Amino acid sequence: MITCEGLVKIYKTDEIEVVALQGLNIQIDAGEFMAIIGNSGSGKSTLLNILGGLDRPSAGQVKVGDWDLLKITDKQLVDYKRHTVGFIWQNNARNLVSYLTALENVEMPMMLSGNYDPAYAKQLLEWVGLSNRMNNKLQELSGGEQQRVAIAISLANRPRLLLADEPTGSVDTKTADMILSIFQRLNKELGVTIVIVTHDLSMAGKVGRVVAIRDGMTSSEFIARNPSITSIDRMAMGLTSEDHEEYVVLDRAGRLQVPKAYLTALQIDGKATMEFDGEKIMIKAPKVIPAHEGVEPNSQTVGGKLK
Numbered sequence: 001m002i003t004c005e006g007l008v009k010i011y012k013t014d015e016i017e018v019v020a021l022q023g024l025n026i027q028i029d030a031g032e033f034m035a036i037i038g039n040s041g042s043g044k045s046t047l048l049n050i051l052g053g054l055d056r057p058s059a060g061q062v063k064v065g066d067w068d069l070l071k072i073t074d075k076q077l078v079d080y081k082r083h084t085v086g087f088i089w090q091n092n093a094r095n096l097v098s099y100l101t102a103l104e105n106v107e108m109p110m111m112l113s114g115n116y117d118p119a120y121a122k123q124l125l126e127w128v129g130l131s132n133r134m135n136n137k138l139q140e141l142s143g144g145e146q147q148r149v150a151i152a153i154s155l156a157n158r159p160r161l162l163l164a165d166e167p168t169g170s171v172d173t174k175t176a177d178m179i180l181s182i183f184q185r186l187n188k189e190l191g192v193t194i195v196i197v198t199h200d201l202s203m204a205g206k207v208g209r210v211v212a213i214r215d216g217m218t219s220s221e222f223i224a225r226n227p228s229i230t231s232i233d234r235m236a237m238g239l240t241s242e243d244h245e246e247y248v249v250l251d252r253a254g255r256l257q258v259p260k261a262y263l264t265a266l267q268i269d270g271k272a273t274m275e276f277d278g279e280k281i282m283i284k285a286p287k288v289i290p291a292h293e294g295v296e297p298n299s300q301t302v303g304g305k306l307k
């Protein structure tokens with residue numbers, strides 16, 4: 001469903017350039033329910049905005065279904081946003097119109113795309129557990145309720161792909177669980193492909209696959225339910241070995257990102273040695289040759305002998 005290869009996004013503001021994505025690779029299959037995790041500023045929202053057609057990539061490849069988002073025209077982009085993809089923003093206010101009712105909020109994107117279907121709008125609100133709040137204005141609903149309206153809105157045009165940026169960022173645990181089960185149902189029953197960005201580790205632990213982004217590149221992947229390997233990253237992310245198995249991501253050229261914590265622990269800076277023993281590849285800090293064993297830089301040769 002989604003292929004990104006060497007995806008680059010550069011934000012230019014007056015004199016500063018920020019490279020938010022620096023050659024990111026990711027592949028997401030149709031019907032997957034997966035999560036993206038990573039530190040603040042690592043490029044998660046940037047990636048989601050590009051996939052959602054809200055922002056243009058600077059270079060690289062990004063394909064969603066039949067659409068090539070690097071080459072897509074502005075007109076096609078409108079069509080893409082209306083029919084292929086549903087989006088839930090990190091900032092809730094962007095999803096909702098506060099002076100309209102919950103039902104009107106869900107109906108609005110249907111009207112804009114010419115697929116007005118009030119019965120389906122009601123069904124979506126029932127689906128997210130708001131059948132008795134449909135006719136309340138958005139400002140009369142709680143934060144968690146508003147977030148569920150945002151989910152209903154994102155589904156109004158029956159998208160095949162749902163992108164959600166921190167959907168549980170500002171709700172309590174109970175609402176977060178409810179949102180998670182809505183997503184799970186959508187994924188299982190309607191086959192919607194779902195990509196969420198989250199800091200919520202319990203949520204990340206419940207999806208099929210978790211991809212970690214570091215400094216604008218995919219660094220590692222955690223695939224559900226396969227015991228093994230422990231690592232600093234896994235502990236840092238709170239994923240237990242029973243939940244996910246970790247894989248490091250390699251691009252086509254064989255490049256991989258070694259976690260900073262590993263490099264710091266081994267005091268590797270700039271250069272390392274790599275050994276292959278037929279089974280494993282080992283990356284080690286370069287050997288430091290004690291000065292007396294090597295040729296001293298200032299030694300001079302006299303008569304063919306070292307002095």
Ligand SMILES: Nc1ncnc2c1ncn2[C@@H]1O[C@H](COP(=O)(O)OP(=O)(O)OP(=O)(O)O)[C@@H](O)[C@H]1O
Nearest residue numbers: 011013018020038039040041042043044045046047
């Ligand atoms: N419109 C913009 N103009 C300039 N720089 C931007 C813009 N949007 C994002 N950035 C920069 O790009 C980098 C990636 O930002 P992004 O919003 O993708 O991070 P994030 O992983 O979503 O972080 P968070 O977890 O805090 O939401 C950051 O350094 C950010 O400052």
Ligand SMILES: [Mg+2]
Nearest residue numbers: 044045046090
């Ligand atoms: Mg973000």
